[in-house]
Amino acid sequence: MYAHLKSISLATVLALALFGCGKEEPKPAPAPAPKAAAPAAPAEMLVKIGNVAPTTGPIAHLGKDNENGAKMAVDDVNAMKVMIDGKVLKLELVPEDDQADPKQGTIVAQKLVDAKVAAVVGHLNSGTTIPASKIYSDAGIPQISPSATNPKYTEQGFKTAFRVVANDIQQGGTVGQYIAKDMGAKTVAIIDDRTAYGQGVADEVEKAAKAAGAQVVAREFTTDKATDFKAILTKIKGKNPDAIFYGGMDATGGPMAKQAKDLGIGSKFVMADGGCSPEFIKLAGDAAEGFICSIPGAPVDKLAKGEDFKNRYKEKFGTDVQIYSPNAYDAVMVVVEAMKKANSADPAKFLPEIAKTSYDGVTGKITFDEKGDLNSGAITMYEAKGGKLEVVTTVGGK
Amino acid sequence: MDIFLQQIVNGVTLGSIYALVALGYTMVYGIIGLINFAHGEVVMIGALTAFSVIMGILGAGTGLPVGLGVAIGLIAAVAVCSVLAFGIEKVAYRPLRRASRLAPLITAIGMSIVLQNIAMMIWGRNYLRFPELFGTERYVVGGASITSLQIAIVLLAAGVMALLLVMVHKTRLGTAMRATAQNPEVAGLMGININTAISIAFVVGAALAAVAGLMVMTYYQVAYYHMGFILGLKAFTAAVLGGIGNLAGAMLGGLLLGVIEALGAGYIGDLTFGVLGSHYQDVFAFFVLITVLIFRPSGLLGERVGDRA
Numbered sequence: 001m002y003a004h005l006k007s008i009s010l011a012t013v014l015a016l017a018l019f020g021c022g023k024e025e026p027k028p029a030p031a032p033a034p035k036a037a038a039p040a041a042p043a044e045m046l047v048k049i050g051n052v053a054p055t056t057g058p059i060a061h062l063g064k065d066n067e068n069g070a071k072m073a074v075d076d077v078n079a080m081k082v083m084i085d086g087k088v089l090k091l092e093l094v095p096e097d098d099q100a101d102p103k104q105g106t107i108v109a110q111k112l113v114d115a116k117v118a119a120v121v122g123h124l125n126s127g128t129t130i131p132a133s134k135i136y137s138d139a140g141i142p143q144i145s146p147s148a149t150n151p152k153y154t155e156q157g158f159k160t161a162f163r164v165v166a167n168d169i170q171q172g173g174t175v176g177q178y179i180a181k182d183m184g185a186k187t188v189a190i191i192d193d194r195t196a197y198g199q200g201v202a203d204e205v206e207k208a209a210k211a212a213g214a215q216v217v218a219r220e221f222t223t224d225k226a227t228d229f230k231a232i233l234t235k236i237k238g239k240n241p242d243a244i245f246y247g248g249m250d251a252t253g254g255p256m257a258k259q260a261k262d263l264g265i266g267s268k269f270v271m272a273d274g275g276c277s278p279e280f281i282k283l284a285g286d287a288a289e290g291f292i293c294s295i296p297g298a299p300v301d302k303l304a305k306g307e308d309f310k311n312r313y314k315e316k317f318g319t320d321v322q323i324y325s326p327n328a329y330d331a332v333m334v335v336v337e338a339m340k341k342a343n344s345a346d347p348a349k350f351l352p353e354i355a356k357t358s359y360d361g362v363t364g365k366i367t368f369d370e371k372g373d374l375n376s377g378a379i380t381m382y383e384a385k386g387g388k389l390e391v392v393t394t395v396g397g398k
Numbered sequence: 399m400d401i402f403l404q405q406i407v408n409g410v411t412l413g414s415i416y417a418l419v420a421l422g423y424t425m426v427y428g429i430i431g432l433i434n435f436a437h438g439e440v441v442m443i444g445a446l447t448a449f450s451v452i453m454g455i456l457g458a459g460t461g462l463p464v465g466l467g468v469a470i471g472l473i474a475a476v477a478v479c480s481v482l483a484f485g486i487e488k489v490a491y492r493p494l495r496r497a498s499r500l501a502p503l504i505t506a507i508g509m510s511i512v513l514q515n516i517a518m519m520i521w522g523r524n525y526l527r528f529p530e531l532f533g534t535e536r537y538v539v540g541g542a543s544i545t546s547l548q549i550a551i552v553l554l555a556a557g558v559m560a561l562l563l564v565m566v567h568k569t570r571l572g573t574a575m576r577a578t579a580q581n582p583e584v585a586g587l588m589g590i591n592i593n594t595a596i597s598i599a600f601v602v603g604a605a606l607a608a609v610a611g612l613m614v615m616t617y618y619q620v621a622y623y624h625m626g627f628i629l630g631l632k633a634f635t636a637a638v639l640g641g642i643g644n645l646a647g648a649m650l651g652g653l654l655l656g657v658i659e660a661l662g663a664g665y666i667g668d669l670t671f672g673v674l675g676s677h678y679q680d681v682f683a684f685f686v687l688i689t690v691l692i693f694r695p696s697g698l699l700g701e702r703v704g705d706r707a
Contacts, residue, residue: 056523058622194677220667221675227618230408231663232676238401251525255619262536263404264543283619285530 045087047345049074049332050112052122052132054100058225058251061279061322063124066146067095068317069325070121073332082336085343089336098128100224109135117141118345121331124324126150127196133161142351144334146327149273149296150200154371162354162372164327164334164363166296166379168197168272172204174379174395175245175272175294179205180212182381182393183268183292185242189218191232191256193248198224201272202247209245217241222256224248229256230263237265249274254283261287268292277322281384291384292392297363299380299391300326309362330361400541405660411548411617413656414555418610419633420640420648421562422603428643429579429599430495435506436486438630439513440479440604444611445621446521448475449528456531464531468612475608483604484597492593510627517623525622528615551613558609559649562602566645575599579643628680632659635687641697650698658682 051070053063074091082089094117096108105128112120113135119142123129129148136143137158145153145163149171154161179185188209192202206216217239220232233256236244244260244267246253253275260269269291271280276293284291300306300321309329313321338353339345359366367375377396382389419441426434452471455462462470490505535546566572577585578595586592614629615621632655640651663679690697 058525060524219675221677223677226677226679227620228412228679231405231660231679234401234404234408234660235664235667235676237404258530258619262534262543262545264536264538283527 042083043087044090045084045345046090046092047339048092048094048115048117049335050094050096050115050117050120050122051328052096052098052105052108052112052120052128053124054128055095055097057099059100059124059249062147062249062277062324063097063100065322065325066122066124066328067093068313069146069328070332071095072313072316072325073329073336077332077336082340084339084345089339089345091332091336096122098123098125098132100125100128102127102131104128105132106135108132113139113141118339118347118350119144119335121146121328121335123148125195125197126153126200129153130156130196133158136160140351141347142335142338142354144331144354146331147273147324148197150196152196152200154373158372159355160351162334162368164330164361164366164374165273165324166377167373168201168204170377170396171272171294171296171379172201173208174381175201175270176205176208176210176214177212178292178294178381178395179243179245179270180209180214183243183270185209185214185268187215187217187239187241188243188245189220189236189239189241189267190216191220191222191229191236191244191246191248193222193224193226193246193252195224195248197274198247198249200247201274202245205245205247205272222248222252224252226252227255229259233260233263233265236267237263241267243268243270245270246275247272250277250280250283254280254288257284257291258287273323276382276389278320278389279322281387281389288384288387293382293384293389294379295323295382296374296379297327297376298378298394300363302391303362303364305360305362326362330359330363330366333361334359334366401664402661403540403542405664406657407542407544407548409657409660410653411551411656412659413636413653414552415610415613415617415652416629416633416636416655417649417652418555418558418606418613419629420636420652421559421645422607423634423637424640424642424645424648425599425603427637428645429575429596430491430582431499432491432502433506433634433642434491434600434603435503435630435634436490436509436513437603437607438626438628438633439510439517440483440486440607440626441611441614441629441633442517442621442623442626443482443513444475444479444604444608445615445625446517446526446611446623447478448472448608448612449526449615449621450521451475452528452531468531472609472612475612476605479604479608479611480601483600483607487597487600492596510630514623514627521621521623523623525620528619528621530619531616547617551617554609554613558606562606563645565602571595571598632683635683635690638697639686639690641699644697644699647697647699654698655683655686658686 053066055063074093098105098108109132124147126148129145137160142160149168151167192198218236253271257269271293273295276295281288338350341353342350380394381392383392422437448471451474455467490509491502494502537544574590574595578592582592636651636655637648640647659682662682663676666674
C-alpha cells in the first residue's frame with residue numbers, strides 16, 4: 001500500500017516536473033529572439049506554400065506559367081511585409097513538378113504534405129488535381145487550383161478544395177452554345193484527349209451544342225502524348241462538320257489544327273482554355289487563323305489590375321503570360337488574405353477564412369460557393385487574328 | 399473513297415519513315431542475328447542532334463539559306479549517329495559476339511535506357527518544338543490532300559532505300575556484308591574483314607535512322623528524349639512483318655504497317671461500334687506483331703538468313 005502510494009506520488013512529481021519544464025521552455029526561447037535582432041525588424045515567420053504544375057514534358061510552358069504567377073505573388077507578398085501574429089510573413093514557394101501525370105501528382109502531393117506546407121497552389125491539370133485533392137484533404141491543407149476545371153474536383157466534398165477558375169459545366173456550356181448559336185455551326189465533330197480535363201470539357205460542350213440544336217457528327221479520341229492526328233482528322237473530314245472542338249491542351253491542339261489544315265479540312269477549329277495560349281498559335285502556324293477558344297473569367301487585360309500584371313510579368317520573366325499565371329497569382333493572394341484575417345499561418349485556423357474569401361484579384365472578384373467553386377461564371381471567347389488572340393465576347397458573370 | 403485514299407496517303411508517309419528505321423533492325427539482324435533494341439534511340443539522337451544543329455545555325459543569324467541549314471543538320475545527325483552506332487557495336491555487342499543470344503539482347507535494352515538518359519541529360523525532359531521551316535504547299539489529288547512535306551519524305555525515303563540496295567547488291571562492300579551474313583567463318587577465311595562488315599551494317603543502319611529522325615521531327619514538329627522508344631518498337635514490328643533480315647521485307651513491312659495503322663485508327667470506331675476509339679491507334683502495330691508471330695513467324699517475304707532463326 002505504502003509502496004504504491006510512494007510510486008504514485010513519485011510519478012506525479014516526475015510528471016509535474018516534466019510538465020513544468022515543457023511549459024516553461026517555449027516561453028524564454030522566443031522572447032529574447034526579437035531583442036537580439038535589430039529593434040526595427042520584428043521576427044519573421046517562414047511559411048511554405050507549395051506550387052504544383054507540370055514544369056517538364058509537353059506542357060512545360062503552361063506549368064512554368066503557373067509557377068511564375070505564384071512566384072510573382074510570393075515576391076510581392078514578401079515585399080509588402082504583411083504582419084501576422086506580430087511577425088512579418090515570409091513566404092517560401094516550394095515548386096513541384098507533377099509531369100501532368102496522375103501518379104506523379106499524388107507522389108508530389110504527399111511530398112508537400114511531408115514538407116508541411118501551409119497551402120498548395122495547384123495542380124494545373126484536372127487529372128492530377130483530383131487524385132491529389134484527397135491527400136491534401138486528409139492532411140487538412142488548403143488547395144487552390146488556378147486551372148483545374150473538371151467539376152469533379154470540388155464535388156468530392158473536401159473542405160480543403162478550391163479553385164479560382166470557372167468549372168467545365170460553365171465553360172463547356174458556354175463554348176457549346178457559342179459553337180451552335182454564335183458561329184452558327186449545324187454539325188460539329190468533337191475530339192478529346194481522354195484526360196480528366198479533356199474528356200470532361202468535351203462532354204459538356206457536346207451536351208450544350210446538342211441542346212442548342214447542333215448535330216454531333218463525330219466523336220473521336222486521342223491521347224495527351226500523341227503527335228499524329230491525321231487518321232482521326234481524315235475520318236472527320238469525311239463527315240465534313242462546320243466546326244471541330246478539341247478538348248485537350250495546346251501541345252496537342254496546335255499540331256492537330258495544323259494537320260487538319262494540311263488535310264484540307266475547312267472546319268472552324270475550337271478549343272477551351274487548354275488551347276487558349278500564345279503557344280497554340282506558335283504550334284499551329286498559319287492554321288491558327290480564325291481559331292476560337294475560351295478562357296474562364298473576364299479578359300485579364302480589361303481588368304483594373306490586369307494590364308499592370310501582364311507588364312510586370314513580362315518584365316520579370318521575359319515571356320508573355322500563357323493562360324493561368326494571373327489565376328495562380330490570385331490563388332496565393334487568397335491564401336495570404338485568409339492568413340491575415342485569421343491572424344495565423346496555421347491551416348486549421350485560416351482554412352475557414354478561405355471559404356469566406358472576398359478578394360479583388362487580377363482575375364476579378366473572387367468569392368467561393370459552398371463547394372469551393374468560383375461564384376463568378378464569366379467565360380471569355382477569343383479568336384486568333386493575325387497571330388494574336390483577340391477577345392470576341394464575354395459571356396455571363398457579374 | 400477520298401477518305402480511304404487520304405488514309406492511304408497518311409499511312410504511306412508514316413510507313414516510309416517506319417521502313418527507314420526497320421532497315422536498321424533488319425540489317426543488323428541479317429548480319430549477326432541480333433535484335434538491336436537501341437536502334438530506336440539512335441533515331442532519337444539523330445533527331446535531337448539535327449534539332450540542335452539546325453536551330454543553332456538558323457538562330458545564330460549566319461544568314462545561311464534554310465535549305466542549307468537543314469542539309470548541314472542532316473549531315474551532322476548522320477555523322478553523330480554513325481559514330482554512335484559504331485561505338486555501341488564495339489562496346490556493347492562485339493565483346494558478347496560469342497556469348498549466348500540472350501546476353502547481347504539484354505545489353506541492347508540496357509543501351510537503349512542509357513541512351514535515353516544521356517539524351518535527357520543533354521536536351522532535358524521538355525518537348526523541343528521544331529518550327530516549320532519551309533512553307534507547306536498543299537495539293538489535292540483525287541479528293542486526298544497531300545502536302546509538299548509528305549511528298550519530300552516519301553521521295554527522300556525512296557531515294558535513300560534505292561541507294562542502300564545499290565550498295566548492298568552492287569558494291570564490294572555490299573558483297574562482303576552479304577557474305578558475312580551467310581557464313582561469317584567462311585567469309586573470314588575468304589579474306590573478308592568481318593568486323594568491318596558488321597560495323598558497316600551498324601553504321602549504315604544508323605545513317606538511315608538519322609534521316610528518319612529528321613523526317614519524324616519535321617513531320618510532327620517536335621523532338622524529345624523518349625521519342626525513339628515507340629517508334630523503334632513499331633519499326634521492329636515492321637521488320638518482323640516483312641521478314642526480319644530481309645531488306646525488301648523491311649521496306650514492305652514499314653509501308654504496310656503505316657497503312658494498317660492509319661486505316662485501323664480511321665475505322666476501328668465503326669468496326670467495333672464505338673467500343674474502341676481511335677486512341678487505340680498504337681495498339682494496331684503490336685496486334686500485327688502478335689498475329690505475324692503466330693501465323694507466319696518468318697514474315698511476309700521470309701527471312702533471308704534462314705539458318706539464324
